[in-house]
Amino acid sequence: xxxxxxxxxxxxxxxxxxxxxxxxxxxxxxxxxxxxxxxxxxxxxxxxxxxxxxxxxxxxxxxxxxxxxxxxxxxxxxxxxxxxxxxxxxxxxxxxxxxxxxxxxxxxxxxxxxxxxxxxxxxxxxxxxxxxxxxxxxxxxxxxxxxxxxxxxxxxxxxxxxxxxxxxxxxxxxxxxxxxxxxxxxxxxxxxxxxxxxxxxxxxxxxxxxxxxxxxxxxxxxxxxxxxxxxxxxxxxxxxxxxxxxxxxxxxxxxxxxxxxxx
Amino acid sequence: xxxxxxxxxxxxxxxxxxxxxxxxxxxxxxxxxxxxxxxxxxxxxxxxxxxxxxxxxxxxxxxxxxxxxxxxxxxxxxxxxxxxxxxxxxxxxxxxxxxxxxxxxxxxxxxxxxxxxxxxxxxxxxxxxxxxxxxxxxxxxxxxxxxxxxxxxxxxxxxxxxxxxxxxxxxxxxxxxxxxxxxxxxxxxxxxxxxxxxxxxxxxxxxxxxxxxxxxxxxxxxxxxxxxxxxxxxxxxxxxxxxxxxxxxxxxxxxxxxxxxxxxxxxxxxxxxxxxxxxxxxxxxxxxxxxxxxxxxxxxxxxxxxxxxxxxxxxxxxxx
Numbered sequence: 001x002x003x004x005x006x007x008x009x010x011x012x013x014x015x016x017x018x019x020x021x022x023x024x025x026x027x028x029x030x031x032x033x034x035x036x037x038x039x040x041x042x043x044x045x046x047x048x049x050x051x052x053x054x055x056x057x058x059x060x061x062x063x064x065x066x067x068x069x070x071x072x073x074x075x076x077x078x079x080x081x082x083x084x085x086x087x088x089x090x091x092x093x094x095x096x097x098x099x100x101x102x103x104x105x106x107x108x109x110x111x112x113x114x115x116x117x118x119x120x121x122x123x124x125x126x127x128x129x130x131x132x133x134x135x136x137x138x139x140x141x142x143x144x145x146x147x148x149x150x151x152x153x154x155x156x157x158x159x160x161x162x163x164x165x166x167x168x169x170x171x172x173x174x175x176x177x178x179x180x181x182x183x184x185x186x187x188x189x190x191x192x193x194x195x196x197x198x199x200x201x202x203x204x205x206x207x208x209x210x211x212x213x214x215x216x217x218x219x220x221x222x223x224x225x226x227x228x229x230x231x232x233x234x235x236x237x238x239x240x241x242x243x244x245x246x247x248x249x250x251x252x253x254x255x256x257x258x259x260x261x262x263x
Numbered sequence: 264x265x266x267x268x269x270x271x272x273x274x275x276x277x278x279x280x281x282x283x284x285x286x287x288x289x290x291x292x293x294x295x296x297x298x299x300x301x302x303x304x305x306x307x308x309x310x311x312x313x314x315x316x317x318x319x320x321x322x323x324x325x326x327x328x329x330x331x332x333x334x335x336x337x338x339x340x341x342x343x344x345x346x347x348x349x350x351x352x353x354x355x356x357x358x359x360x361x362x363x364x365x366x367x368x369x370x371x372x373x374x375x376x377x378x379x380x381x382x383x384x385x386x387x388x389x390x391x392x393x394x395x396x397x398x399x400x401x402x403x404x405x406x407x408x409x410x411x412x413x414x415x416x417x418x419x420x421x422x423x424x425x426x427x428x429x430x431x432x433x434x435x436x437x438x439x440x441x442x443x444x445x446x447x448x449x450x451x452x453x454x455x456x457x458x459x460x461x462x463x464x465x466x467x468x469x470x471x472x473x474x475x476x477x478x479x480x481x482x483x484x485x486x487x488x489x490x491x492x493x494x495x496x497x498x499x500x501x502x503x504x505x506x507x508x509x510x511x512x513x514x515x516x517x518x519x520x521x522x523x524x525x526x527x528x529x530x531x532x533x534x535x536x537x538x539x540x541x542x543x544x545x546x547x548x549x550x551x552x553x554x555x556x557x558x559x560x561x562x563x564x565x566x567x568x569x570x571x572x573x574x575x576x577x578x579x580x581x582x583x
Contacts, residue, residue: 007368011353014360079349083409086315087369088341090334262317 004084004097008071012105017070025063025109029056029117044128047224049118049136053208057143060113061175061201064147065154067109068102069167072158082262095257099155099250106151110144114208129218131210131226139208142235145242146203150175152249153200159257175201200245207238265293268449269314269417274323276309276473283309284473286323291417291451296443298460299453301470301564307453308348310470311421314451315345327417341369344415346423350406354395358386358405361394365409380408383438385431399426407435411442417449418442424459432456436463457556471564486516488556492525492532495548496539499523505542510535524552 012018032055033048075081084094118136127133153174157167182202207230216225269291276284284306291297299307312318314325316336324331327339353361362377381387384404394402403426410418418439424432440463442448454460460467467484469477479487496502499521506512506523514527525535532549539546 003368003370007364010364010367011356014356014364016355075353078352078354080351080353082315082317082347082349083345083351083365084368085317086340086343086345086347087365087413088337088339088343089368090337091316259319261319262312 001089001093001097001100004089004094005101007084008098008101011075012067012071012101015070018067021063021066022112025059025113028059029113032056032059043121044125044130044223045118045122046128046130046133046136046226048121049114050131050210050213050224050226052117053114053139054205056113056117057204057208058201060109060147061150061204062172063109063113064106064151065168065171065175066164067105068151068154069158069164069171071102071105072098072155073162073164073167076158076162077164079263085262091258092254095159095254099152099253102151102155103148106147107144110140110147114140114143128223129216130224132229135226135229138230138232138235142230142238143204143207145239145246146200146207147242149242149245149249150200150204152246152253156249156253156256159253159260162263178202198241200242203238203241207235265295267291268293268328269451270326271310271314272324272326274310274313274325275321276306276313276318277321282473284313284320287470287473287475289468289475289478291449293449294443294447295466296439296450296452296464297466297468298464299451299468299470300457300460300560301453305470305564306473307470308421309473311345311347311419311451311453314419315347316340317347341413342415343417343419344410344413345419346406346410347419347421350402351409352394352397352402352405355393357391357393358389358397358401358408361405362408362412365412369413371413376412380411383411384408385434400428400431403427404431404435407438414446415448417451420450420452422454423452424454424456432459439463457560461556469560469563476563484556484559486524486526488559489526491552492535493522493548493550493552494525494535494539494546495520495522496544496546498544501542501544502539505539505544506535509538509542522548 029052032052075084081094084097085091089097154167154171157170157174158164161167161170178199179201182199210226210228210230212227214225214227216223267290270289272288274284274287275282283304287306287310299310301307309318313320314327316333325336327336328342330336330339351361351365353364356364358381359377362381363374366374366377378387381389384407386401386404386408389397389401394405397405403423407420407423410420420439423439424435427435436459439450439452443450452460452463461481461484465481467477467479467481468475469479494502502521502523503515503517506515506525512525512527515523515525517523536546536549
């Protein structure tokens with residue numbers, strides 16, 4: 001399994017597509033910042049993070065989808081994955097080698113797109129009083145688990161469709177169907193918390209993006225302040241639901257991969 | 264006789280109602296170069312895929328280096344190399360990068376082996392050219408280079424000379440022969456180029472409709488494909504003794520129906536007839552049999568092709 005991971009990392013680092021997707025993601029981030037037209041007077045790390053998190057979380061799910069499709073389905077179309085089995089690597093090792101690579105890449109993307117930019121802004125303007133650092137950390141850590149659930153879903157789709165393009169198409173449709181469904185559920189059953197724990201993208205947004213803001217006063221300036229700090233119980237629920245989803249999609253993907261003939 | 268290092272028994276693969284491999288049995292002995300010969304769709308690639316663990320058999324068992332369970336078989340496969348259908352090639356990587364990825368995947372410590380195998384297959388000067396710009400022949404060579412990376416004990420090669428130019432075919436043939444003779448690598452190879460296989464193989468497995476129709480050594484095949492006299496008399500039981508004692512002919516085989524095939528070169532068919540008469544045997548049949556490998560193949564599996572062509576012709580007629 002370790003060899004599969006090493007080979008996958010080598011391939012990712014030697015593929016132009018890896019860098020193209022990363023650059024496009026960064027360009028998207030810059031574009032978001034430009035659209036938001038941040039006022040440099042109120043700019044600080046916490047404020048920047050809260051203002052960009054919603055747009056970034058949607059983009060992040062797409063970036064993770066593309067990378068997972070590359071890692072899990074990319075080698076299926078040209079059948080180079082067959083050679084992993086042919087060299088004597090067990091199917092479980094081939095499967096988990098890819099899953100672990102995809103998960104690690106998702107974690108790197110999560111950090112790269114959600115943690116690094118606010119850190120850069122903090123280095124220039126300071127963290128500010130918009131949101132406590134502990135709340136930001138809790139949000140980032142808890143939102144990782146639904147993202148990993150999405151990763152596992154895309155991996156599962158990869159082992160079914162065996163084509164990066166098909167996985168991206170199906171993943172895109174499913175993710176946005178999920179968004180529509182979760183919005184409808186919230187509309188009809190406003191008190192239910194089910195969507196957050198069932199639908200990954202909804203959970204990511206809920207955990208990352210505060211719903212209520214107010215105004216505060218800091219260093220003689222009016223600042224935007226997050227009013228609804230994330231409850232630890234909500235974060236734990238989100239993480240547990242994310243983990244459970246990971247396990248379910250992991251088992252489904254493994255079963256599909258182990259039972260199916262490789263063409 | 265050398266030890267059996269790979270064998271299959273009752274190997275069957277069924278897709279829905281279509282059985283593509285039907286209870287296949289064969290043994291591969293150490294040092295063999297075994298040719299798997301059959302028309303398209305006969306089941307050659309499926310058998311190789313089952314050996315490689317890509318396709319799960321519906322029935323039957325596979326034994327490689329004494330291992331029969333999936334876990335053990337996976338370990339046995341690490342002592343083998345395969346090139347099945349598509350050669351190992353990531354399109355956006357160079358030949359060297361492809362082999363480096365394969366080296367990491369196989370967990371091989373020796374980086375220098377990559378240059379060695381690239382040199383052997385004649386791809387050492389491809390530099391930064393990515394595989395998508397390679398010719399089919401170059402891709403085949405890269406696949407063979409990948410198969411040679413580990414110094415395997417068994418190589419399973421599916422149409423390895425497909426797409427190669429005549430010069431490339433000769434090089435690959437010589438390479439495989441060298442690997443077999445010097446490093447005692449056992450090879451299971453499938454190809455449509457029968458003339459090519461005849462220069463390489465020590466044994467043949469002829470396959471049709473997913474069944475092994477003949478398992479034959481190259482020596483025996485050569486006998487059957489060369490000129491021989493086919494002789495039958497009214498008293499076939501006495502025929503071998505007369506041939507051996509009266510004519511001094513030793514290179515002959517007695518067939519199930521008593522007919523004798525004489526492989527020794529003799530131009531004096533009159534002398535044979537006369538001697539048979541003198542010993543009370545009346546020849547009922549004496550004729551020269553001349554078959555080459557292609558004819559032999561057609562006889563064994565060729566009807567299938569003809570049948571398929573006929574069927575497709577009929578379909579075309581129906582459509583018309």
